[in-house]
Amino acid sequence: MRDRVFSGARPTGRQHLGNYLGAIQNYVALQADYDCVYCIVDLHALTTVEDTVGLRDNTYEMALDWLAAGIRPAETIMFVQSQVPQVTELHTLLSMVTPLGKLTDLPTFKEKVRQQPDNVNYGLVGYPVLMTADIVLYKSHLVPVGVDQAPHIEFAREIVRSFNYRFNTKALIEPQMKNTEIPKVLGIDGKEKMGKSLNNHIELAAAPEETSQRVMRMVTDPARLRRNDPGNPDVCNVFSMHKIFSSPAEVEEINRDCRTAALGCVDCKKLFAKNLNKSLEPFRAKRAGFAAKPDQVWDILHDGAARARAIAEETMKEVRAAVQLPE
Numbered sequence: 001m002r003d004r005v006f007s008g009a010r011p012t013g014r015q016h017l018g019n020y021l022g023a024i025q026n027y028v029a030l031q032a033d034y035d036c037v038y039c040i041v042d043l044h045a046l047t048t049v050e051d052t053v054g055l056r057d058n059t060y061e062m063a064l065d066w067l068a069a070g071i072r073p074a075e076t077i078m079f080v081q082s083q084v085p086q087v088t089e090l091h092t093l094l095s096m097v098t099p100l101g102k103l104t105d106l107p108t109f110k111e112k113v114r115q116q117p118d119n120v121n122y123g124l125v126g127y128p129v130l131m132t133a134d135i136v137l138y139k140s141h142l143v144p145v146g147v148d149q150a151p152h153i154e155f156a157r158e159i160v161r162s163f164n165y166r167f168n169t170k171a172l173i174e175p176q177m178k179n180t181e182i183p184k185v186l187g188i189d190g191k192e193k194m195g196k197s198l199n200n201h202i203e204l205a206a207a208p209e210e211t212s213q214r215v216m217r218m219v220t221d222p223a224r225l226r227r228n229d230p231g232n233p234d235v236c237n238v239f240s241m242h243k244i245f246s247s248p249a250e251v252e253e254i255n256r257d258c259r260t261a262a263l264g265c266v267d268c269k270k271l272f273a274k275n276l277n278k279s280l281e282p283f284r285a286k287r288a289g290f291a292a293k294p295d296q297v298w299d300i301l302h303d304g305a306a307r308a309r310a311i312a313e314e315t316m317k318e319v320r321a322a323v324q325l326p327e
Helices: 017-030 055-069 086-095 100-105 107-115 127-136 147-166 208-216 237-245 248-259 265-291 294-323
Strands: 004-009 035-040 077-080 142-145 176-179
Touching (some): 004 017, 017 035, 017 142, 035 055, 055 077, 086 147, 100 107, 107 127, 127 147, 147 176, 237 265, 265 294
Parallel strands (some): 142 176
């Protein structure tokens, strides 16, 4: 029997290159070796939003992108968090063994308080507990994360140990970290991490024309002021993307010609836009196919939730018995 992998992402709508390179392509690859459970964590999203306008649409758009990228729902459980109510039950029980002081001392909590000082809600404080419930509810063995997220998984392990010790049980599995190479994908500004909030992103599902327009706005070598100035590809964000979406021969040629000023930044960006659009053609065609059948997408999510609930209920039977709650 294969180990089970769990990962979740907040419904932010249409996904961009940063989402794909940082997480989605890894989701797809893991399906070859693991039983995968992928969750659109809409309850988590509620901790930071002022209203829920667009939440359902964002969930749908994210599902489209995951499916188009290669998530295979016949073998992978893909679902929406709120459609498995057992997660909130487990969250409540885990909160009984989680010290409040540890939650408020977490760097991620302090950062959120700085970001949204007028919306420090109970759910924000308990976010790591709900995250732990997400993971352990499905008897997950592994959680794919970057090294910077290791403290989150270790805290989840601490909660599991506290619960199992308090109630003298082995009902919950301590999740292990599966280190993944998560690149920091810079936005078109070449400075900040790609994200919608900064409007420096390139959507996977954008039309080719829009993609090309966004690429042409990308910042290249900031020290290269004139066309005849030699450039430094090592500090050029466009060149870093060429390494991913262009052929090795093209990358070598760009590297050489940029340094000698034989290739200008405009032509460099035009070539990247061409290669990026070509690379995204299969994704966009597949996405359009799913988008033409929205009921099918929701059926996939509902089926995934039903399969997730079956696992979740078995886990909760063990948890309730350990806590000695009445049947």
